[in-house]
Amino acid sequence: MEPIIKIRGLTKIYQSKQRVGLFRSRTKEVVALQDVDLDIFPGESFGLLGPNGAGKTTLIKCLTTLLLPTRGTAWLNGHQLERAENAIRASIGCMLMGERGLYWKLTGRENLDFFGALYQIPPDARQAQADQIIARLNLDEIIDRAVETYSSGQKMKLAFAKALLNAAPILILDEPTNTLDLTSARELRAVVRELNRQGRTVVYTTHVMSEAEELCDRVAIVDRGQVIALGTLAELKASLNREGVTKVEGVIPEAAFRAARALDGVMRAALSSKDGMQELVVVSPNPRALLPQLIRALMDNGATLEQIAPTEVTLEDVFIAKTGRTLAEDTREK
Amino acid sequence: MTSLTQFTTANKLRLIWSVVTMRLKILSRYPGFRLLDIIMPTFIAAMPILLGQAIGGGAVRAAQNFQENTGTANYVAYLLIGSNVFMMVSGTMWNVGYWLRREAETGTLEALYLAPTGRGAILAGIALYGNLRMTFNFILAFTLGAIVFGVSPLQGDILLALIFLFIGLIPLFGIALIYGAIILRIKEANALIRLAQWGASLLMGLFFPIAIFPGWLRLIALAFPPTWMNNGVRASLLGVGFFFEQWYFDLAMLGAFCILVPLLGYRLFIRTERGVQRDAGVGEF
Numbered sequence: 207m208e209p210i211i212k213i214r215g216l217t218k219i220y221q222s223k224q225r226v227g228l229f230r231s232r233t234k235e236v237v238a239l240q241d242v243d244l245d246i247f248p249g250e251s252f253g254l255l256g257p258n259g260a261g262k263t264t265l266i267k268c269l270t271t272l273l274l275p276t277r278g279t280a281w282l283n284g285h286q287l288e289r290a291e292n293a294i295r296a297s298i299g300c301m302l303m304g305e306r307g308l309y310w311k312l313t314g315r316e317n318l319d320f321f322g323a324l325y326q327i328p329p330d331a332r333q334a335q336a337d338q339i340i341a342r343l344n345l346d347e348i349i350d351r352a353v354e355t356y357s358s359g360q361k362m363k364l365a366f367a368k369a370l371l372n373a374a375p376i377l378i379l380d381e382p383t384n385t386l387d388l389t390s391a392r393e394l395r396a397v398v399r400e401l402n403r404q405g406r407t408v409v410y411t412t413h414v415m416s417e418a419e420e421l422c423d424r425v426a427i428v429d430r431g432q433v434i435a436l437g438t439l440a441e442l443k444a445s446l447n448r449e450g451v452t453k454v455e456g457v458i459p460e461a462a463f464r465a466a467r468a469l470d471g472v473m474r475a476a477l478s479s480k481d482g483m484q485e486l487v488v489v490s491p492n493p494r495a496l497l498p499q500l501i502r503a504l505m506d507n508g509a510t511l512e513q514i515a516p517t518e519v520t521l522e523d524v525f526i527a528k529t530g531r532t533l534a535e536d537t538r539e540k
Numbered sequence: 541m542t543s544l545t546q547f548t549t550a551n552k553l554r555l556i557w558s559v560v561t562m563r564l565k566i567l568s569r570y571p572g573f574r575l576l577d578i579i580m581p582t583f584i585a586a587m588p589i590l591l592g593q594a595i596g597g598g599a600v601r602a603a604q605n606f607q608e609n610t611g612t613a614n615y616v617a618y619l620l621i622g623s624n625v626f627m628m629v630s631g632t633m634w635n636v637g638y639w640l641r642r643e644a645e646t647g648t649l650e651a652l653y654l655a656p657t658g659r660g661a662i663l664a665g666i667a668l669y670g671n672l673r674m675t676f677n678f679i680l681a682f683t684l685g686a687i688v689f690g691v692s693p694l695q696g697d698i699l700l701a702l703i704f705l706f707i708g709l710i711p712l713f714g715i716a717l718i719y720g721a722i723i724l725r726i727k728e729a730n731a732l733i734r735l736a737q738w739g740a741s742l743l744m745g746l747f748f749p750i751a752i753f754p755g756w757l758r759l760i761a762l763a764f765p766p767t768w769m770n771n772g773v774r775a776s777l778l779g780v781g782f783f784f785e786q787w788y789f790d791l792a793m794l795g796a797f798c799i800l801v802p803l804l805g806y807r808l809f810i811r812t813e814r815g816v817q818r819d820a821g822v823g824e825f
Contacts, residue, residue: 221819272653274818295656296545302654306647311569312562323558324655324662326551327544335544352569368651374543 209245210376210407211269215278216242218264218431238264240431241278246409246424248375251402253422254411255521257531261431262411263302266380269409270300283375296325298376301369304384305361310354314345314364317353318371325372332371339367342397358385366394370401377401378409383417395421415521427525434528443519449473450493451523452500455513458484462507469503471496478532483512489527545656552661559665560672567673577627577677582685584623588747589616589689610749612778617695620685621777622746625770627681628674628705629712629744630737635670636663636716637736641729659810667713675705696777700787704776704794708769711797715765717805721812744770749780765797 218239223231239261246252254262267273269280271291280287283297308317315336322332340349345367348360356364362385369377379398383391398421402408412418418425419439427435427442435442454466458477463486467475474489486504490496493516504511517523526532567573592615596602606615643649652662686693719736723729743750744766750758761767768783772790775782782790 270654272650272817274814292547292656292658295654296543296547298654299543300654303647303650307651309562309566309646309648311566316562316565320558320562321651321655323551323555324652324657325543325545326547326555326656328546328551329554331544372543372545374545 207247209281210248210250211244211246211280211282211409213242213244213265213269213278213280216265216268216275216280217277218261218268218273219276237431239268239275242431242433244426244433244436246407248407249402249405251398251408251410251421251423253418253425254409254428255413255415255418255425255525256428257413257525260428262428263380264431265428266302266378266409266411270298270302270378271295272302296372297374298378299369299372299374300378300380301365301382302378302380303365304381305358305365307365308353308361308368311352313352314349314356314367315340317364318349318367321368322371327372335371335373336367339370343367343393359387359390362386363390363394366397375405376407376409380411381413382410383412383414391417415525419521425521427521427528429525429529429531435524439521442521442524445524445527449489449491449527451517451519451526452488452490452493452496453513453515453517454486454488454500454504454511455483456504456509456511457482458486458504458509459507462504462509465503465507466500469496469499471499474527474530476526476530476532487523487526487532489523547656552657555657555661556665556668559662560669563666563669564673577631577673578681578684581620581623581627581681582688584626584746585616585619585685585689588619592619609752611780612774614691614695614778616689616691617686617693617778618774618780619747620682620689620691621774622744622770624678624682624685625705625708625744625766625773626737626741626746628678628709629740629766631674631677632670632709632712632716633719633733633737633740635673636666636713637719637723637733638729639663639666640720641723659813660806663713663717663806663809667709670713671706671709674709675702678705696779698777701773701776704769704772704791707791707794707798708765708772711765711794711801712769714797714801714803714805717802717809721805721809724809724812724816740764740766743767746770765794765801768794768797 216239220236220238222234222236224234226232242265254265256262264273268275269282271287271294274288282294285293285297287294312320318336319332322336327335340346343363343366345363348356353361353364366382369379383394386394395417398408398410410421424438425442426433463475463477466472466486466488471490471492472488473491476487478485488500501511501514592602593599596605603613603615607613610618612618640649643652683693719732723732743761743764745761750761750767753761768790771783772794774780775787784790784793
């Protein structure tokens with residue numbers, strides 16, 4: 207089957223200016239994407255995963271023609287980047303900038319109508335499509351109010367509605383559930399699944415692994431501008447089969463983390479914090495055999511342990527196994 | 541699976557009109573702006589009118605002095621026309637030159653660039669909106685100023701004045717696009733546009749005839765399309781004299797600007813825009 211999105215050698219290098227003193231600045235090259243090759247097939251629900259600054263948004267911006275790549279190219283729906291920008295834009299529905307990207311002084315309906323005209327949809331089809339989306343996303347009650355009166359979540363829903371306006375074969379969603387409450391996020395994912403079942407190709411970027419596990423057939427894990435893992439969820443998890451994951455929760459000082467990482471048999475370890483507690487994830491070939499040494503190393507170095515258990519492999523574990531870091535880490539180059 | 545987008549001329553024209561109506565709707569939600577548009581030219585003209593009367597020794601003597609220098613004794617209408625044309629120049633700079641920056645600030649720029657639409661169609665919509673708004677404002681604001689200062693707004697060749705106004709706006713959009721391109725690069729939109737609008741007010745002879753300029757400055761002023769627009773309106777309404785004696789030569793000159801300046805502006809804009817897309821991407825303007 208011919209891929210609906212074909213990416214070959216896509217590279218993006220930014221020139222970043224750094225201030226040196228009051229008046230001088232120094233230019234530094236930042237490699238945001240490096241030789242990315244990827245095929246996404248029609249009807250797939252494809253996840254792009256990675257921490258903030260991994261290069262997901264840069265990749266999406268290149269694919270949506272907002273940014274020209276430094277090297278390499280891509281084809282979307284048979285159209286090559288730089289050669290058929292309008293045909294590519296007509297082939298995709300996008301939600302890239304969250305609740306921004308709307309005219310706040312206009313009502314929701316006026317926004318949909320304006321963007322429908324901008325997508326060159328004939329008036330009748332525009333109205334019918336808008337009505338259908340309004341009903342599907344339960345926007346009836348707010349659609350005739352000015353967007354500036356919406357809550358953050360309502361704006362996100364309208365931005366999502368805008369992405370569906372042109373009924374494009376490819377739907378690109380960049381962290382669409384950011385700022386949505388749990389119920390709205392669940393509703394949005396349900397609509398995405400429904401559209402995918404109807405044949406829409408979905409490209410979904412997120413740093414929330416559970417979302418990717420719920421929605422995506424295949425996943426590419428992006429880190430520091432490169433695709434470091436690619437496959438179905440089962441394939442990616444199976445890649446860790448020979449390894450096991452142990453999760454430790456508690457108060458874990460840096461010294462305890464270093465001691466745990468230095469143990470024989472520890473392949474990777476990553477520490478993250480949440481609500482004053484730390485979570486240590488350790489990847490090793492034999493977690494049960496490692497457990498006594500691990501507990502000792504942590505306790506001897508001032509850790510207070512709340513919970514410790516070998517766990518089921520998640521996509522987050524795959525990321526940790528590949529990079530030695532958690533997804534919560536911001537890897538943006540300054 | 542195909543999208544609902546249909547690349548037809550009718551849809552493109554509808555898109556241009558949608559840009560106009562969208563801008564008008566947004567404007568309608570800022571009543572303060574609408575009021576400002578109408579009363580500002582009167583305030584701008586009031587200062588030199590009152591100063592002139594104070595220095596000239598009353599309205600009659602001020603009018604006599606003014607006629608010697610400009611060819612019309614109706615200095616009130618002369619200054620009102622100047623201030624209204626200045627408002628058009630300033631408004632166009634902000635509407636078109638500042639367009640990308642404003643969209644970037646409101647967060648809608650990327651959304652516009654994601655649409656399968658050439659920039660030309662969106663710019664045409666913005667230009668048409670600017671044309672309608674500015675011409676409407678000119679008529680209302682000039683009438684208001686004339687009533688406030690007790691001069692007749694219905695004098696001279698009104699139709700010819702409107703033609704000069706409407707035609708004069710076209711090269712002005714070109715100038716605004718050149719400014720838009722510069723803003724894309726150096727990003728200091730506010731400072732640049734303020735500098736441009738006050739520079740324009742000097743060159744186009746907001747409060748005075750450009751005949752009083754030294755030769756080199758007069759040449760620069762004559763290379764600036766709003767100077768022809770301003771003088772064309774004044775000559776049509778007040779009989780101050782066209783630069784080429786006959787109105788159609790002045791209009792032809794403005795017509796030449798209409799072709800050259802927007803073309804130059806559009807080319808420069810698209811070229812710069814491409815460069816920005818290559819460097820940091822849309823949204824980083």
